[in-house]
Structure formats: structure tokens, C-alpha cells
Amino acid sequence: MLAPYATIERESRGRLHAEDGSAHRSAFQRDRDRIIHCSAFRRLKHKTQVFVEHEGDYFRTRLTHSIEVAQVARTISRTLGLNEDLAEAVALAHDLGHPPFGHTGEDALAEVMAPYGGFDHNAQALKIVTDLEQHYAEWDGLNLTWETLEGIAKHNGPVSVQTDGDALPFALAEYDARHDLELDSHAGAEAQVAALADDIAYNNHDLHDGLRAGLFTAEDIIRLPIIGRCFAQVDRLWPGLDADRRRHEALRRVFGVMVEDVLQESRRLLREAQPGSAAEVRALGAPVIRFSPAMWADLKVIRAFLFANMYRHWTVRRMRRKAARVVRELFEDFMADPGMLPQDWSVAALEARSDTLRARIVADYIAGMTDRFAIEEHRALRGEMKRG
Template sequence: MPVAPFAISARPGRGRLYEEAESTTRSPWQRDRDRVIHSSGFRRLQYKTQVFINHEGDFFRTRLTHSLEVAQVARSLARRLRLDEDITEAISLAHDLGHTPFGHAGEDALAAQMAPWGGFDHNTQAMRQVTLLERRYLDFNGLNLTWETLEGLAKHNGPVDRPDAWLSQYDSMHKLDLSQYASAEAQIAAMADDIAYHGHDLDDGIKAGLISLDDLETLPIVGEALENVRSYARSNQILSGEMEQRLRHEMVRRVINVLATDLLTTTENNLARLDPQTADDIRQASGPVVRFSPAIAEANGAIREFLFARLYRHWKLNRMAHKARETTSALFRILADDIELLPDEWRISARAAKTDSSKMRVVADYIASMTDRYAMEEHLRLTDLSIPG
């Protein structure tokens, strides 16, 4: 099926920061996706927290499985809207590359420690990862992704009106039109993120025993999906020792379907009104084109509030978050106080830094690169005399 006129097109694309010969077998967006998948940052997502710290269970989502689920939802949405599926997938797979160990608890701790030195934000860190920190190619640092993928990664949550110092500096070298909206493909990736994590966080929360199916009965969209599933099971006399598990999975599937269907319908109506003829028409629109209807947006907000109140702020997760913040903060304080404790390549970079701010940024980059497991082990190596350095 041909893509829509407002989809991102490889011709003319805006190229890469460092000029390369194009592939004879893949489009630029397929190449970007493949570079993300083969990156060290992407592999590390396997052992980075989504909601539950890695060692708490083998079957909870990690940042890697979350990113894969986002990419699946986003690609399906892009196909229906006749957008470019490959760049949608590339942005979806890359969107969480900047996350620290221990999820948002780790990010909060690192942001607090870096406050005097320019702060820390996982979206900016994702850009640093793909433009600077990946060291795989002889001719350049980073992955040298296309302008279109970088633009989508930088702006998938909307225009960046107040970029931080690093992103501003990068934009001065490689203009990303930060004040405009991103492409429809990037907007799809952002909304797929919402759809995926609401579905799988409900699933993991029930699986962990922190919320129950009964807790969801009055929740918009979710309660209705649960009642429909229970009614179907009763009327068809479906009995199984795995009934709660089956109800949970079917409920989550239906919730995702309601959100995705509404997003598609609303977006198609928005596109009909705007009648964009190019990708730039999407970028220059007065608001996001890809969005939920007002009613579903309100219901989606209620799901988010429920998850914060009943899952993300559950006392058991609060305890783990407290330990995660303490561990991350301690790692930063120790390494910032003595950069000679850094491993070789990081120590060399810190020594070469010309300012205290850039030196602290090396420490932050090192910590952000860690998996949950590595961060815990590194903390022990730096604080426990019985553990070899």
C-alpha cells in the first residue's frame, strides 16, 4: 500500500549529520531501526526497570519489552494511517534509550544530583546516546541516524520550547526545528507509548498482587472491558484453573483495542480537516494531529491517575524506589568526588573534560548507561570492602 502524501518520504529526506552512501538493500528508516536494535544502549534495556526492578521477577516488563510492545502498537497504527512503518518503529524502539537504571526513581535521583550541572532528562539522554555515546563506527560517534528519526526522538512528546543546554547546543549544529511539532510517525510513537504502558502496567500490577481485578471495576474503559470479559466467560461457561490470568489478558487486550481504535478514528478525522499534503504540513499544524477524542483522553487520564495512586506509589514499590534513589545518589556522589574511580574509558573522558560541568556529565552518562544489576554491583564494589574492585 503506498504511503499517504503527509507521511515521511525517503525522497527527499534531510539526510544524516555525517554523509554516508545510502544502502542498496534498505530504506534510510530501516537502516535507522537496525542501528538502534544493534546498539549497546538497546541491549541494556533488557535489564532496566519498567515498573519492577529486574530481580523482582522474570516475567515483568523491562524497558526492552516495553519498547518492543510500543513498536508493535505504533507499527499497527502507522499501517492503518498509511504512514511510514519503519521510521515509526525506529523512533518507538529508541524512545527510552536514555533511561537510567531503576526507572523513574533512578532518573529522579540523577536529576537531583545533576541539578547544579545542567540537570538530567531521559529524553535528552536518549539523544545523547544515539548522537554521541554509542561508539561503533570508525568515522563518527553515535549512530548517525537520519534527521527525520532524530527529529522524532527529540520532539515525539511535542515541540521543545525550552531545550536544555545540551540539546540547544546540538540544535545549533544540526537544526531539528524544535519549536514545531514532530512528524505524524513520531506522534504515533508517543501515543503508542501511552497505550502500551497503560495496558502492560495494569497486567504487571495484577500479576504482582499489588492491584486486583476487583479494584478495576469502576475504572473508565478498564471496568467496562472487565465486565464484558466476565460476562462472556459466564455466558459461555468457560471454567479454568487459569481463569484470572485469562480474564486479565483478555481485559488488557480489549483496553488496548479501545484506546487504539479511538486514536485512529480521531486522528483520521483530524487529518480530514487539516488535509495535509506533506509531512511539513503536520509539523506546522497548530496542535498535535495524532490524539484521542476528548472523552477517551479523559478516561486515559483516569487510568494514569489510578496507576500512580495504586501501583506506582504502592508502599512496596515506594520502598524499592527509595533504595533505588539512595543507590543512584551514592554512586554519583562517590564517582563525582573522585573520577579516578571510573573505569578506563569513562575516566579518560572525565580527565579530558574542560569544565566541572562536563566532568559531571561524564559521571551522569556512566550511571545512566548502567543496568539495574550492574548499578547494584557497582555500588557494592565501591562501598563494600569484601567485594573486589
């Protein structure tokens, strides 16, 4: 039984290209399955979160992160009476547009694309599922439902008004012109769940990965809010527990605290707003799936610690500098000589009617690369990217 404010399949706005329904799966289950089976989803296996893909087998990749986000999204959605399948589909797709080398690669690609309309990973994810995945006989893209596309485009909030003064990302504007995603409103509650699930997952696994990498110790993070209480609880229950189990038990509790906070705060907001439909959720003008103010304040302290001790750690900064150079130089080389692209890509780039269109083709190609493939392409063109 779904809550009144959940997204109901029979009220879906459908797909850009009409299709017959399935006898065995809901429309949102089909969206989820198409995402899982697409090429871009498989490539997430070799795209980094914080560490470059070759730096260790135990660190999170975009693929493992997306699976974790989907798990959290299903838990929250089920508890709040939302549509689990839609939340899962958005969660699984939310990182499809990330280029190689995580946010470092995105920043580098945004820099070189600044004269050509910029680059945004959410917009790129939308382009992938509506255009670049070209496997079906009747259309380009995956032909996902309007609700899933809306969630991919604006799970972090409205995007038609850019607070930093930048123009609407090109890929979003291009698709919205032919299939209105109502970019000036918040998405439905399921997409909002996917966004919070993303926050929960990366806050937790960045702590795990930073500890595993030796960038900081358990004693360093015990003084942080939430985390200290969880370690103290584990120490009371299992005094003398070995370090690895102690860390795991504490961080799984941190995970649970974040999920429980979202559930309590979201229940409160939903009770106050009393939305009677998914459309009313969109019309509220503010998200209804949120952390409490106290939790948000604590998480900002944790993120500040991670920024100083993980994202800005000298070993991470060194590799990020090299990764950014790889992306910039690949872009420069392919723009200077599009004939070096694979045949289908080079034909399109050489026939492009403007530098902007050519740059977008080059950016699409680079954004689709995995970490290892980008390194190999750079090595072939410029020489080896040294490790370490």
C-alpha cells in the first residue's frame, strides 16, 4: 500500500515513445532493469569515487556506490510508503553521467567545456539515458518514464534557475525542449529519497575508505559528532573488540543514525504539509525528504573533516592533479584532431557544424571513459601517467 503522496504507476506521464506495458513488471521496474543492463551502468565498475580505480580493490567505485544508494533508497521509500521501484531506478541512474576520476574529472571537463556550454554530470546522465545509449531498434536512449527522467534531472532540487548565475546545462535544456521535465519545481518524493540516500551512502563509505587507506585513524574520527557516540556504544557492548570489527560496528551505527534521522524528519515534514498526491509534493516549493537541522549541522562537521583529511590529503591531491591533466589533454588532442577518435565518433566530430557541437561530441566520448581507459588513451597519445 502506497501513501497518498507516493508516485502511482497508473498516474505516470508515460514515456516519450509509447510502448505496450509488461505483464510481469511495473513501468518503474522496467526503468530500473534498463538502467542495470545499459553499457553506462557497467562502466561504473571502473569509475572512481575518491581514489583512482587502480589504487585498491576494496575502495568504492561508482558501481558499488550506486548499489549502496539504491539499497538505502528502497529502505527509506518502503518505510515512508513511497514507490520503491521508482526510487531505486533514480538511485541506480544518479551517477551514470560522471566522467572518469570522479569529481576531479568532472571539474576538469567543466573547465575545458566552459566556452562550449559547460559540463554537468546530472545533465550528462540524462543525455546518456535519452540519447547516447543506442541499442534499441525504435529509439535512441532507454525510453524511460517521465518520472524517472525527472528524478535523474533534478533529484537535488530545481535546476532551471541556477543560483550561481550559470546557464541551464546544455543537455538538460536540449532534452527539456522536447519533453518538458518541469525543471523549475522539486521532483517527487522518490527522487528526493534518492538524493538523501546518496548523501548517507557517501558520508558513510568515505569514512570507511579513508580509514582503510590510512588517511586518518579511528581515534581521529571519534571526536567527531555522531561518530564518537557510536564508537562509545560499541566499546560498552564489546570491550576489547579487535580494531577492524570495532570500526565496522561503529560505522554501521553511524549509517543507521543517518537513516533514522531522515525518516523522523521526513515524517514530520509530511505530517505538516499533508500532500495528497505526488503532484502536491512537487508544488510545495521545498523538499519533504530531509535531514533534521541538527543532523545537517553534524554532517557539515564530518564533511569538513573529510575535506581536510581525505579529499585534500597530499596523496589524493597528487593523483587528482594527474587525473585532471589526463582529462584536459585528452580533450585538447581530440579537439585538435578529431580523426583520432573511434570511427563513429570521429565521423560525427568531423561533420559537426560548429566548434561547440564538436566539443560536445568530444566531451561525451571522454565522459564515457572509465579511469583505466582514460589512462590508456592518454598513454597512447602522450605517454604514461605515472602511478603514485
